[in-house]
Amino acid sequence: MALLITWWLGYIGSHTAVVFANAWYDVVLVDNLSNSKRSVLEHINSLTPKPLTFYHCDIGDQEALSKIFASHSLDAVIHFAAYKAVGESCEKPFVYYKNNIEGSLALFELMDRYNVKHIIFSSSATVYDQTCIPPFLETDRLGTTNPYATTKLVIEHLLHDLALHKWFRAVCLRYFNPIGAHPSWTIGEDPAGIPNNLLPYIFRVADWSLAKVSVFGNDYVTRDGTWVRDYIHVMDIAQAHILAYEKKWLPNFETFNIGTGEWSTVLEIIDLVQKITGKEIPYELAPRRPWDVAVLLPNPDKAKRILWREAIRTVEDAIHDGWKFIQWF
16 A cells, blocks of 8 residues: 655655655655755655655646556555745735645545545644634634635645545644754755745855845744744654554544744744854844734644654754755755
């Protein structure tokens, strides 16, 4: 039996594909290459015991995807395929609704048709209602502040329906901020154009590709006035997927926070990057952005208790690996 991974050439997907392949699972990979590079495949294959099966295909293309389902005996889907830039989603909400929601619906329909009922879904910390008091529990109230988050929450609701009425087994992993790179430093976060996430942007400043970091808001009620996040090494996130897949006894629908339980402000991350890289990181204060929230932190105890997983890498480890990847390439 094989596993289908959608958008595996992306950041988290590529690391997860390596983890599954090195555990000797047969992995079938699908990506439309809209925000990734085919060259990543060569690096991934260098980290795995055998070459992986890859199809250049969009998950919204039911005809092409149906042929993939028909050609393989699939046991589960690891679903990453989504646009993920919060700011861009506010500017182009219909693009996000169409790609993230409609594409997922097409995938779920084929899963039902071919009786592939097990799915691990890449959800997000952004599904939590910001009136809740962090750190968030999986049982806290849900609500969104931007279209990207809305697409994630809608898909969670769809999977809950499918678990109730079509016997799907769905696990939704709500990530908090992934950073870092594979310890080989051959794959990592390499976004096209100007990065949307904080650490890749800081790295572009550190290597002089960009002039300075904009710090959006310094008047939040936090220890230095900048917003707070839980940063987790991408390899810890990748390994959470295999643990979630292997827990066959989980309920038909389950959610888990995937984080460290530790937190850092924007200015603290800038300071850590300066210390680890030895580079000066110029920054300027800028107005708050409407979609940013002050504190986005998980309570990861449920994942520790049920998935038997706990983040084993520090934020310093992640920054070190991420910077080594940038230098390597």
